[in-house]
Every structure is written in structure tokens, then in C-alpha cells.
Amino acid sequence: MASNDLNGKVALVSGGAKNLGGLISREFAASGMDVVVHYNSDATEKDADATVDAIKGLGRNAIAIQSDLTKANNVAALFQQAKDHFGGIDVAVNTVGRVLRKPIIETTEEEFDQMMAINAKSAYFFIKEAGLHLNDNGKLITIVTALLAAFTDGYSTYAGGKAPVEHFTRAAAKELSGRGISVNNIGPGPMDTPFFYGQETPERVEFHKSQGMGNRLTMIEDIVPIVKFLATEGRWITGQTLFANGGYTTR
Template structure:
């Protein structure tokens, strides 16, 4: 693989082929980042994200990796370093959701969810903690559902509560490294996955909850990620709830 001579800041975005991750890829590319778009299985979506990043003004490549597989994650970081010379920003946007009342949830689904959301965040953060350069940032994804306490979301909210805990502790473990660690905790955000299966009445009810009276957009979340990745150097060890004031 050829090594780029680019001096741009370099970002790895897990789950970067769709949803909020895809928007983060485009937003960072517009800031001039070289972006490594991580994806699990859909190469066509990942390739589309790469093309969008390049169109936005950045460099980009797509790299497949299971975020819960520590060997694959190490190889992902290896590729970023070989291609672009190092890693400055890591955005953990990969995740999955399993919804059911606690009493009814299939524990195999719980295991799969925890593997991606908790082990995946841990494995990626482990490599990030070892490799992110000075002046860099690690940005995890928690969820406002840790506060909303909505029935049916116990497994998902528990996994995101774990992400919040990992974030706060890692920020303190990286004392002296000049690397910030924060988590973004979105509320309802209008991705294709979120909108699927919801009728207009449900969406209207959710839009009415925040004082800003709308559902969030992937662009709203990507803007916050870009701030934490770049100018927001004095924000560290925080979970930022991005939900329009719903809580």
C-alpha cells in the first residue's frame, strides 16, 4: 500500500459508511481531514462514503474491520498509519441496537449488542490510547437513552452507560498525553435506521419533546464531533448530551 505524503490530520471513523458515522466522515473531510472509513460488511456503502469525503475536500480510504475483533482493529490502525503516517482523531460511531422489554430480551441478542457496543468501543479505544498523536481526540458514542429511561431500551442504554464510563476513565488515564476523550450522547436523530418503522404520530411526538421542537439530524451530531475533534481542546472527560434540550 502506498504511503500518502499528506500532512492533513488523520481520522478513523468506525461505522463510517452509514448514518451518523457517514455524516461525520463528510464533515471531517470538509475540514480537510484524511479519513479512514471503517465498515463491517457493506463495501458499496463504504465506497460511497469515500467518494463523498473526497468530494467534500478530504482524502479517504475504506477499511473493513469488526470493531470487536482486537486483531482486526489493530490492523485498521496499522493501515491508517501506513497510508497517512499516523492517527489524530478516532470516532467510535459503530454500534447496534436490540429492543425489547428486559423480561423478554433474547440473551443472545444481548451478547451481540454488548460485543459491538461495549467490547467494540473498548477495543478501538485501546488502540486509540496507544496510538493517537499529541493534540488528538478520541470521541465515543453514548446515548441520551441513558437518561430517557424508555421502556424497551434497557440493553441498549446499559451498553451506552458502559461507553460513558469507559470515556470518563480513559480521559483520566491519558493524563499528560495531550489527547482529549469525550462521548457524544445523541437523542432521537433522523437517520434511516431511526426513521424505519416509525409512523408520523410517533415522529411528531418525539419531535415535540425538546424545546427546539424537532428531531435531530446527523449534521447536528457531526458538527459537535468536528468541534471535539478540533477546536474543542478544553472539553475533556465529558459526556455531551446532544438532544435539543429534551433532558
């Protein structure tokens, strides 16, 4: 996709039904893209259907696909279904993740395995399948976390699960560069979504707000323009993690 124009292109957005993923899906459609909206749980089906309807209301085509992406075969099937339906994929965005705030000494083996599967394993195989299925000059973007540049307690399995994605991304950027495919991460600060508030006390919420510009959390509306930038004018950026967090962390 050498052109900066997204019109007529195809996007696959994992976790694309609601919150950040849902807004990415809708904004891609508003830019003229057809969208594959992935979602994980039965509870999200209505959100996925609503997002598909919104995309169709914008005059674009969309399908919703439910899948547990912690299974490599499921990731492969998701990309194959998307490719079979639309004929190709130009942009793949992975927003899948799970947050857990818990001290290491209280973390169970089951929690560790689950967090690694959701945050690291699913990202690895999403990158793999994108490498196999993206059109030449495609764009691959993974949402990670600003905690990758933090020195803090409690988030060992969340930040630890996202940390390997930077290495996956660098390797993929080199391996796919011959086909003109860029591979990048975006690390938002704590986002004003239900995923964040379930892990924090009111006092810690106020602390997190105090660390960002304007004394506020990252909004999903802050991140979507950066996703679109990487999918268009930012095509010369590859192998990078962009910390989009209002100054919350840096390195």
C-alpha cells in the first residue's frame, strides 16, 4: 500500500468491537476502508454487530468474526477468513490485551499463563499470520502499553507480557521489509476505559492522571490518529514503539 489513501483498502482489527478497537474500526471505515471486526467473547457480540452496522452505515463493508486468539490455529483461521471474504488485507491492527494488577507473590501459575497467552502469545501469532497474509506494502500495528517504560509495582504480568512484543516487532520489521510491510507498536498511557478502572483505586487513578498532560488519562481518541498515521503517511516508520501517553512515561 504505497499510497497514503486508505480508500478501498481492507483492515483487520482484533478486539475491534468496542473501546479503542471499536473506534479504530469505525474511523478506518470513515476513511473508506472495509473492515474485519474481530471479537473474543459472547458478551461482546452485540458490540461487534453494532460496529459492523455502523461501518455499513458509512457505506463500507464489514464482517464480525469471533475467535480466541490465544490459540495459534484460531489466529490463522481469522486471517484466512478475512482474506477469503475480502480478497486481501492491507492493514492489521492488534488491540488484544488483558490487564492484571497484582503483586508477584500473589500471582498464580494460572494467572501467569493466561496473561502470557493473551498479551504475548496471541501477539506473536497475529504478527506471524499478518506476515503470511498481508498484501505487499501493508501495515501491521500492535497496541502495547506505556508501562514498558515504567518502573512500578503490580503490573509484572501485564507489562511483562507486552514486553516481548517489542522484540517480535523488530524481528518482523526486518523479515518483512523486503515486501514493504511496516511493523510497529503504540504504547498508550492508562486509558479512560473500563479495563483500566477495574484495576485501580480512586487514589491511584488521580495519580495516573497527574502524570499526563492536562492532568488526564489517555483517551481512545488520542490513539486512533496515530494508528491512521502509521497506516498512511507514517509508512517509513518501522520496528518502533511509539509512546503516545501525554508524557506519562518515556525512554
